[in-house]
Amino acid sequence: MTATANTDGQGGARPVLTVRDLQVQVATTGGAKTVLDGLSFDLMPGETLCLAGESGSGKSMTALAIMGLLPKPMARITGGSIKLGGQELTELSEAGYRDVRSNRVAMIFQEPMTSLNPLMTVQQQLVEVLLEHDTCSRAEAPARALALLKDVRLTEPERRLKQYPHELSGGMRQRVMIAIALACEPEVLIADEPTTALDVTVQAEILDLIRLLQEEHGTTVLMITHDMGVVAEMADRVIVLRHGQEVEAAPVKDLFDAPRSDYARELLAAVPRLGAAPARPQRKLGETVVEVDDLTVRFDITGGVLNRPVARVHAVESVSFDIRKGETLALVGESGCGKSTIGKALLGLVPWEGSIRVAGRQTHGLSPRMLKPVRRDIQMVFQDPGASLDARMTVRDQVAEPMRVHGIAKGAELDDRVEYLFRRVGLKADMMDRYPHEFSGGQRQRICIARALSLSPRVIVADESVSALDVSVQAQVLELLQELQSQDDLAYLFISHDMAVIEQVADRVMVMRLGQVVEEGARDAVLHDARHPYTRRLLSAVPIPDPHRRRPPRAEAEPGLGSPIRRIGDPPTRLNLSEVAPGHRAAS
Amino acid sequence: MRGYIIRRLFESALILLGITLVTFILLYLVPADPARQIAGRSATAETVQNIRDQLGLNDPFFVQYARYLGNLFQGDMGRSYLQRAEVSELIAARLPASLMLMVAAIVTELIMGLTIGVVAALRRNKFADHSLMIFSFVSISAPQFVIGILLLYVFAVQLGWFPIGGYGTPAHFVLPAVTLGFLGAGWYSRMMRSSMIDVLAQDFVRTARAKGLSKGRIILRHVMPNAILPIIAMIGIDIGLFMSGIVVVESVFGWPGIGQLAWQAIQRVDIPVIMGVTMVSATAIVMGNLLADLVAPLIDPRIKTK
Known part of the structure; x- marks a missing residue:
């Protein structure tokens, strides 16, 4: 259906979708909890409306309520109305709803990796939806499926049809999801965080694709996101949600230029903007605490009759760097580039070759017992604070455990130290005897930081430590990390995919691709004077939280990165870094 | 491959x-x-x-x-000490009966177990779920000779639906196969139930619902094939369980299979026969596992046989 079909004949458009006073409640052990309270909006034909907000704002609940997919029996609509055209959706039977889903309102989800059935080919999953809604005959279906894959600009569409989801990359799977969603030409496309799980260059491609398809098909888009950069890039209008209620609704430019509500103002202020970070404080850097030379990590893939290696993952190839006291070195790159593997090698968590010195001590070939004192000097903070804390241990015990293991303190002294650590990371001492589930995500990450600090390390490896946090919380945790650094002269190896976050914390930046460094240098040199095409591509893919600087959508997908998995005896070509400016080196 | x-x-x-x-x-x-x-x-x-x-x-x-x-x-398993016959001949005469009984038992336990598991998962925490899980608990804990004798009494002696014992027609298979498969049906119903519940919560099931598919199609096409994967590896192990079960079941129903042969040989220390039966059943178990591993990649494209 096109935009013109919805006009009332007098030039004024009628909304495609009307939501009025929508209320959704979720049953909890403590009784019913209202997660969406009195939300109203109109979705106009052809527009993109963004529902923006942090976790718990009710934005995903809105999408699921419209699709009739609220998780039963825990969540249900307790009030209000959702009208699609003239049809009331909240009163529809399950059978009636089936005609609406995909046919009139379609949805794509956050996790492309798990949103497709692993046992069915792409073609089977596409044909299924086409036949369900009688979009075409069984005989026409394969040709139609192929046309859809061409529509979403998937490379080699004929081959993709026969493939299974696990054979496709995340970006390709999200393209397949979009093809499934658009198969029946729905009036409304709901995109729930469609690019959150994807790398930044892939995110840019998927966002471009959604815009392009919207132009071609006149689809109305309801986009749900936490990322203000994505909002600025995509939205015509924005509704900012918080705790299930509308805080502000405005055209996108008005919202970014002059937010009316305090919350929207705070939210926008907390968004890291590439190019807007203040200069790093000039500190006198101390001695070198980490020296990595020619670090190589490879994993064999075995097979054949005798289980011999048949291929090799070149996770890290000959990487060298050092970090000095009080300095932050940022490792940036897309998934699979080897950045996390370097962090693990530093702690001796994966087998590696080369040389790593921590505080002057060579760690290669050390037995686990010999490695123990090294681990006192180097600690790690992981991405998911929920998963990296033990759910069945009090947080006090978890912060105390490293000190017990290393025999640093016991009894009353241990209690004092734990209490001190809690205060240092901004938590109250009376929270110590609680369990992880009683804390918010940001508080849990503070606990993980306290645990990492408990051994007074010299180096902290922060592996995507703020990636899972809401922007406002992210800003606070970044501030905490900087504060601790200036107090203790900590050295950080800060691993992240987020350029804007890196700009805020890094002194120096190393850009990695397929296990090798392509560019390294001082923060401003790498981020503002990038020399390697890959660094430039990464930087240009970052969505800019400014609706005035929107890029035109590009139709062509860029070539993929390639794979770090190679045949035995076929090692990757070593990149040679050459100095392009003092302290700034890039691969040619 | x-x-x-x-x-x-x-x-x-x-x-x-x-x-x-x-x-x-x-x-x-x-x-x-x-x-x-x-x-x-x-x-x-x-x-x-x-x-x-x-x-x-x-x-x-x-x-x-x-x-x-x-x-x-050289293919010579020796001569029986007591029966004056080649071990291979003794086994060859009785193996087909046992293998057919085992196949019948596998079919029985899969039909019973999977059906119960699927129904229980779809009626989770409701009356049907609770009663089916009690049933499966009973089938796991009841000794096979008790089940066998009970079935024999009710369905053969009292109702006269099936023959009391012996071997020959399809009707002869029913009671021994059910007895042998009863234990496995209990295990499978529990495994299938929890596997179904896991899969029902997966993202791709939500995608299937968002496509507007019917509940029946979602269950049959998307949930069940994924839920059944962990069960397949178990079937290979089952053949081992059957080998011990078959000794009891063949005695109860007078089934002329290798279970009875083994039982007589053990009582009379007929070492060549014991060795022969052990070798045959070990081969059956090893082959069963191999078969299960070879079937798995046909269903799950993610498993690569390297």
């Missing part, structure tokens, strides 16, 4: 070789004297000694074992 099968067959052969050694050691250590069994109670010590010499039982362990292996490689 071919390389994978060759490697697995090679591994299987090694496992079987190991089994011959272990069984041989165990039988060697058993205090019962087969020569005494053959000679009978009234025989003199001299007669017994003669029989021992004839059978080579006085030779050192490794000589006996090497002789056994040598014969085995």
Whole structure:
């Protein structure tokens, strides 16, 4: 259906979708909890409306309520109305709803990796939806499926049809999801965080694709996101949600230029903007605490009759760097580039070759017992604070455990130290005897930081430590990390995919691709004077939280990165870094 | 794929070789004297000694074992001490009956177990779920001879629907197969229930609902094939369970299979027959596991047989 079909004949458009006073409640052990309270909006034909907000704002609940997919029996609509055209959706039977889903309102989800059935080919999953809604005959279906894959600009569409989801990359799977969603030409496309799980260059491609398809098909888009950069890039209008209620609704430019509500103002202020970070404080850097030379990590893939290696993952190839006291070195790159593997090698968590010195001590070939004192000097903070804390241990015990293991303190002294650590990371001492589930995500990450600090390390490896946090919380945790650094002269190896976050914390930046460094240098040199095409591509893919600087959508997908998995005896070509400016080196 | 099968067959052969050694050691250590069994109670010590010499039982362990292996490689499993027949002939005469019973039992337990598991998962925490799970608990805990005798009494003696015992027509299969499959049905219903519940919560099931598919199609096309994957690996292991179950079930129903053969041989220390039955059942278990591993990649494209 096109935009013109919805006009009332007098030039004024009628909304495609009307939501009025929508209320959704979720049953909890403590009784019913209202997660969406009195939300109203109109979705106009052809527009993109963004529902923006942090976790718990009710934005995903809105999408699921419209699709009739609220998780039963825990969540249900307790009030209000959702009208699609003239049809009331909240009163529809399950059978009636089936005609609406995909046919009139379609949805794509956050996790492309798990949103497709692993046992069915792409073609089977596409044909299924086409036949369900009688979009075409069984005989026409394969040709139609192929046309859809061409529509979403998937490379080699004929081959993709026969493939299974696990054979496709995340970006390709999200393209397949979009093809499934658009198969029946729905009036409304709901995109729930469609690019959150994807790398930044892939995110840019998927966002471009959604815009392009919207132009071609006149689809109305309801986009749900936490990322203000994505909002600025995509939205015509924005509704900012918080705790299930509308805080502000405005055209996108008005919202970014002059937010009316305090919350929207705070939210926008907390968004890291590439190019807007203040200069790093000039500190006198101390001695070198980490020296990595020619670090190589490879994993064999075995097979054949005798289980011999048949291929090799070149996770890290000959990487060298050092970090000095009080300095932050940022490792940036897309998934699979080897950045996390370097962090693990530093702690001796994966087998590696080369040389790593921590505080002057060579760690290669050390037995686990010999490695123990090294681990006192180097600690790690992981991405998911929920998963990296033990759910069945009090947080006090978890912060105390490293000190017990290393025999640093016991009894009353241990209690004092734990209490001190809690205060240092901004938590109250009376929270110590609680369990992880009683804390918010940001508080849990503070606990993980306290645990990492408990051994007074010299180096902290922060592996995507703020990636899972809401922007406002992210800003606070970044501030905490900087504060601790200036107090203790900590050295950080800060691993992240987020350029804007890196700009805020890094002194120096190393850009990695397929296990090798392509560019390294001082923060401003790498981020503002990038020399390697890959660094430039990464930087240009970052969505800019400014609706005035929107890029035109590009139709062509860029070539993929390639794979770090190679045949035995076929090692990757070593990149040679050459100095392009003092302290700034890039691969040619 | 071919390389994978060759490697697995090679591994299987090694496992079987190991089994011959272990069984041989165990039988060697058993205090019962087969020569005494053959000679009978009234025989003199001299007669017994003669029989021992004839059978080579006085030779050192490794000589006996090497002789056994040598014969085995030529396809000779030896002669029964008591039945005056080749072991291979005894087994060949009885193996088809047992194999058919096992296949019938696998079909029974899969139909029962999967149906119960699927229904329980879809009626989770409701009355049907609770009653089915109690049923599965009973089927796991009840001894096989009790189930067998109970089924025999109700369906053969009282109702007269099925023959009381023996072998021949399809009707003969029903009660022994149900008895043998009952335990597995209990396990499978529990596994299938929890597997279904896991899969129902997966993202791709939500995608299927967002496509507007009917509930029936979602369950049959998207949920069940994914839920059944962990079950497949179990079927191979089941054949091992059946081997012990078959001894009981064949006795209860008078089924002329290798279970009965094994039972008689064990009672009378007929070592060649015991070794033969052990080898055949070990081969069945190893092949069953291999088969399960070969079937898995046909259903799950993510498993690569390298």
